[in-house]
Amino acid sequence: MTNPTATLLISCPDQRGLVAKIANFIYANGGNIIHSDQHTDFAAGLFLMRIEWQLDGFNLPRDLIGTAFNAIAQPLGAKWELHFSDTIPRIAIWISKQDHCLLDLIWRQRAGEIAAEIPLIISNHHNLKEIAEQFNIEYHHIAINKNNKAEQETKQLEILQQYQIDLVVLAKYMQILSADFIHQFPQIINIHHSFLPAFVGANPYHRAFERGVKIIGATAHYATADLDAGPIIEQDVVRVSHRDEVDDLIRKGKDLERVVLARAVRLHLQNRVLVYGNRTVVFE
Amino acid sequence: MTNPTATLLISCPDQRGLVAKIANFIYANGGNIIHSDQHTDFAAGLFLMRIEWQLDGFNLPRDLIGTAFNAIAQPLGAKWELHFSDTIPRIAIWISKQDHCLLDLIWRQRAGEIAAEIPLIISNHHNLKEIAEQFNIEYHHIAINKNNKAEQETKQLEILQQYQIDLVVLAKYMQILSADFIHQFPQIINIHHSFLPAFVGANPYHRAFERGVKIIGATAHYATADLDAGPIIEQDVVRVSHRDEVDDLIRKGKDLERVVLARAVRLHLQNRVLVYGNRTVVFE
Amino acid sequence: MTNPTATLLISCPDQRGLVAKIANFIYANGGNIIHSDQHTDFAAGLFLMRIEWQLDGFNLPRDLIGTAFNAIAQPLGAKWELHFSDTIPRIAIWISKQDHCLLDLIWRQRAGEIAAEIPLIISNHHNLKEIAEQFNIEYHHIAINKNNKAEQETKQLEILQQYQIDLVVLAKYMQILSADFIHQFPQIINIHHSFLPAFVGANPYHRAFERGVKIIGATAHYATADLDAGPIIEQDVVRVSHRDEVDDLIRKGKDLERVVLARAVRLHLQNRVLVYGNRTVVFE
Amino acid sequence: MTNPTATLLISCPDQRGLVAKIANFIYANGGNIIHSDQHTDFAAGLFLMRIEWQLDGFNLPRDLIGTAFNAIAQPLGAKWELHFSDTIPRIAIWISKQDHCLLDLIWRQRAGEIAAEIPLIISNHHNLKEIAEQFNIEYHHIAINKNNKAEQETKQLEILQQYQIDLVVLAKYMQILSADFIHQFPQIINIHHSFLPAFVGANPYHRAFERGVKIIGATAHYATADLDAGPIIEQDVVRVSHRDEVDDLIRKGKDLERVVLARAVRLHLQNRVLVYGNRTVVFE
Missing domain, CATH: 3.40.50.170 (Formyl transferase, N-terminal domain)
Structure with a gap:
């Protein structure tokens, strides 16, 4: 677990295919997911997700992850944050x-x-x-x-x-x-x-x-x-x-x-x- | 514990000798105390007590306990309730x-x-x-x-x-x-x-x-x-x-x-x- | 939520791409995921997941879901159970x-x-x-x-x-x-x-x-x-x-x-x- | 509450009059009880009590309290400890x-x-x-x-x-x-x-x-x-x-x-x- 990880926190209007699209983004770039959890607020029609993967073996350099993910997030109307576990707050x-x-x-x-x-x-x-x-x-x-x-x-x-x-x-x-x-x-x-x-x-x-x-x-x-x-x-x-x-x-x-x-x-x-x-x- | 008991709930202005006076009343009449707990609210200057004893062997008949206890309670300015465990509410x-x-x-x-x-x-x-x-x-x-x-x-x-x-x-x-x-x-x-x-x-x-x-x-x-x-x-x-x-x-x-x-x-x-x-x- | 749902409980050796493959299976068949949660036991090297989706709009008939999913599960060495929310135990x-x-x-x-x-x-x-x-x-x-x-x-x-x-x-x-x-x-x-x-x-x-x-x-x-x-x-x-x-x-x-x-x-x-x-x- | 207090912890075979005798000892010597709680273990036939009173106004000097209380405790077969709140352990x-x-x-x-x-x-x-x-x-x-x-x-x-x-x-x-x-x-x-x-x-x-x-x-x-x-x-x-x-x-x-x-x-x-x-x- 001392391996550095990236974490995405995502919220967007609920719709079909969200888990697949987000997980595919990580898999396609060679990431190993170590935590993936989502919640749907049905009353609010909102999908909320946290997904964390190991950066070791991930094909995208850190500074490109955000841009690359945005290409997926924007069409979904998603808000998101990206964090790296070795950036010490x-x-x-x-x-x-x-x-x-x-x-x-x-x-x-x-x-x-x-x-x-x-x-x-x-x-x-x-x-x-x-x-x-x-x-x-x-x-x-x-x-x-x-x-x-x-x-x-x-x-x-x-x-x-x-x-x-x-x-x-x-x-x-x-x-x-x-x-x-x-x-x-x-x-x-x-x-x-x-x-x-x-x-x-x-x-x-x-x-x-x-x-x-x-x-x-x-x-x-x-x-x-x-x-x-x-x-x-x-x-x-x-x-x-x-x-x-x-x-x-x-x-x-x-x-x-x-x-x-x-x-x-x-x-x-x-x-x-x-x-x-x-x-x-x-x-x- | 199937022995019937009497319980007194008492509150009065805090003063010396309260526990002794109340416990004496029960002991003098042959009662065996099975629960005695008191609390003092210092801010309110109030003494509060619960005392329960077995009626078996108690010398006072039930209908006289209240009157007898009142002779002690009144000088203390106490409010009290008397309950018997075999009076089913x-x-x-x-x-x-x-x-x-x-x-x-x-x-x-x-x-x-x-x-x-x-x-x-x-x-x-x-x-x-x-x-x-x-x-x-x-x-x-x-x-x-x-x-x-x-x-x-x-x-x-x-x-x-x-x-x-x-x-x-x-x-x-x-x-x-x-x-x-x-x-x-x-x-x-x-x-x-x-x-x-x-x-x-x-x-x-x-x-x-x-x-x-x-x-x-x-x-x-x-x-x-x-x-x-x-x-x-x-x-x-x-x-x-x-x-x-x-x-x-x-x-x-x-x-x-x-x-x-x-x-x-x-x-x-x-x-x-x-x-x-x-x-x-x-x-x- | 009165909509019937299907739920998969899956465990298999941890490896890259699991969330993506499982979520894709559901998305590709038109399912809307309402609950997706996974856990990785690192010591045991084990991936464990629960995923639930609405059957309404899902393209596979119920009796084919198991067979279809098995084509994905078998290569992963996965054990799995499939449950339908309207099958009353x-x-x-x-x-x-x-x-x-x-x-x-x-x-x-x-x-x-x-x-x-x-x-x-x-x-x-x-x-x-x-x-x-x-x-x-x-x-x-x-x-x-x-x-x-x-x-x-x-x-x-x-x-x-x-x-x-x-x-x-x-x-x-x-x-x-x-x-x-x-x-x-x-x-x-x-x-x-x-x-x-x-x-x-x-x-x-x-x-x-x-x-x-x-x-x-x-x-x-x-x-x-x-x-x-x-x-x-x-x-x-x-x-x-x-x-x-x-x-x-x-x-x-x-x-x-x-x-x-x-x-x-x-x-x-x-x-x-x-x-x-x-x-x-x-x-x- | 900064007033120093004395506390007795007492255990003895259960018998009539224990609360009265103990409370009387304190009252007779001018003590003001601020905490009194007892428990009876019926299976063990044991009476257990904690009683705490203010030393201010108490007539017995500290070094005589133990001896004086022992005169009451011994006939009851009681074990007891005496503590003063201003003796810092x-x-x-x-x-x-x-x-x-x-x-x-x-x-x-x-x-x-x-x-x-x-x-x-x-x-x-x-x-x-x-x-x-x-x-x-x-x-x-x-x-x-x-x-x-x-x-x-x-x-x-x-x-x-x-x-x-x-x-x-x-x-x-x-x-x-x-x-x-x-x-x-x-x-x-x-x-x-x-x-x-x-x-x-x-x-x-x-x-x-x-x-x-x-x-x-x-x-x-x-x-x-x-x-x-x-x-x-x-x-x-x-x-x-x-x-x-x-x-x-x-x-x-x-x-x-x-x-x-x-x-x-x-x-x-x-x-x-x-x-x-x-x-x-x-x-x-």
Whole structure:
């Protein structure tokens, strides 16, 4: 599996012959498919597919694959993305004051669970700077207040560009991004500390406690302009009881948050997530 | 354990000596405690307790226990309920068109999992009458429309009284009860087909599908005038994926609904649920 | 989706071009694929695939599909099965004294969750005969003891043949089938009341209680001559605590057993389970 | 809750008046009970209780509580332990080559989730020494081979004594401790990377893969001379599928291991675990 692979994520109007045409393209060029999975959303009339093949022995050079595949995709009205497994994506982790998701992502990256580089941390606070130093990650402090948001977002975009960032992970970044920012940099995964759509917005654990729920959750989703309403990638839950006070919910929730966020980031980096409308197909 | 027991559910302002005073009351009268559990809600300054003891060898006759305990409870400002395990409660199951929760409750009652009688089914539809006949349960059809609700609720209350019903279980009864009805008959458990507070209201599975959640849930709670906002007794969840269409969510949800409702009814009948504010303590 | 479909389950040595060849076969004959999923077991060098397409508009008559596909499959060294969604399989449910899995399967079949006929119940006891009568299912009592097993198995095989049974579901049938029986009728799903391979054999709940586990489980698997060692289709678990006595484990376990068994039967009937070695691929 | 508390863990033959006598002892001395929970094991005829009260306002000085309570406990034939919440236990973490449980425990201790000091790490390998240095924890390398085990265990016991260790946490320490060692230092929590009693012994993930299970688990238990057979404190599980290779099971298992171990350590440190026979009561 250390063999480099190419992956296509494809969506198009459902029609006869799609699997055959796509598989033929790979076979005709000598590729060995190692993962092929498709989903049809009948209500939406949409065909969605993930197909991954070994580049070893594939006859097309990498820079021609896209053009060649487009000749097939265009007549089908297909949208598609092409990824190579040995192109290592670059992640910026955005944080506020809490360190558990940040540390967890760094550990996983160091342990080889997350195939990415983490060259950059952005925070609106100073308190976790030491962690960045310890792991030799650049740390940019960008304070946000009511008046400077637009200006600071411009700065953030510049830094993302400067570090050639492919994915922003909001690892408990307690600020809202503007629609304009997300429009300019749409590859953002956020962790929300509730089982969405329950407890949209601030202080979900306090509200979960007040509501007296018996289960709490966490949700990893792509960020959209509409807060906490983006396409969900992964969710998980844990049981709580009357004995759990707000602090206990927060503590138990942390364990959920880091696992759910890490799973979502990993799925995204393996190009297993296909967004359509406000939904995701997760090709596991 | 076939020995009959008495159970006290007590709540009062937190203060020194509560466990001792309550346990002494039972010990002084020769009772053998088989379950004693308490919870302190520090924020609310509230002490909550469940204590169960064997009546065999207890010196007080049943009809005097309440009076005797009140002498202790009153100075403490305590609210309390006294239950005997061999007083079999009488349940009315209310249904609309779906049978899975109804059948499940009947099966569990027949299997001895639910210690209650089920003498009455009320429905706003006709289609499940056969089930009632098959199990020799009285079936009252009470149609509800926009104009006759108040009138029909009066009729329902009369029937509940006539059958000496202790607990109403809304087993997928797709009608809203008025605040007035609930005020007059507050012992009502409802099953809501979502992980509350997500998807309050109608068609939760359709909305879960649209939102693209990765987990669905079910919630059993006491009915209150504010729809789907009553104290939660039990919740559970199951994973779903992009492959699950609305029909699949409904199918998977049914399995949750019947288990969650049955657990809640059982906990209630064993006097393990203590409501305070909009929360429950479940003494498992 | 009420459109009839054909499904191929295929396994063969991994090699280039498999997806293309299989998809081409369907496309060339005018079929519209609605589900296509494959898995490669790299360690075993094995390619496994499920592909389902609509028969409406497919150019090959049903009785020629197998022969036509075999021309493709044989050179690949492939094993395959072909199923039509409108061929309704016939199930025999085998039981001993417990009714919960039996009732559950019947309910689901009546509710349309399980697309099969249930013409036959076989039991080594008399006590559930009434249920068979109530649902108009034939009930054969075949008592098993130490001396008559071989003889009774012959009788059982005759009855299965007589009723044209496609699948035997051991719904808490507390007898062991001989290797010879399983060899002659291999399509058997069993529910074991533990999280296999924990507590193989008899009385798993008693042994789980003694071991003091904090979670119990249930396992649905294909029956093999080696007891409780067959390929696992589905498992699930539920938390227990020190408060749960053996009776509580049995009660909680029942809820697991019926759900796990029902899921496995449904997956099997939808031709989503492919066995290889002692493992299953479940194409969900 | 920052108020220091005392906690009694009590077990004795079941008899009338136990809750009253114990609660009276605390009330008579002016204590305010904040947690009181008991369990009766009817089969074993055993009463088990945890009771926690605030020391603020308690009339007995700490060093007399034990003696005073013994006057009550002895006639009852009770075994008991007394703990004070502001006596911070000292943990030694034992590791081999894997760092995930170690890092997790350190992180939780730093975050205040685990109320203990971690002055000591013991390992039979060198590779994680850096972590110890980074967090200012003493690191003792004690290599184990077939011939030096008894000798090295003597050394380990000396070091435990030297550092005044209260609890050993085997955080993926891949060596077996002798019965003699455990006899001399019985306070040991181990994490086993399977859902015990499934896959006792070595390489549980490899064996889980071979068995084709659909769920894997992790188990935290007290160490006993009989490997993997000690009293279970906590277990949890996660779903896997045919797509998960051994490496995926290991990766998913790591997330279980660290959470399950951390929960068990926390429960132990809060004196919520009472062992009797080979079972635990966990007073949550």
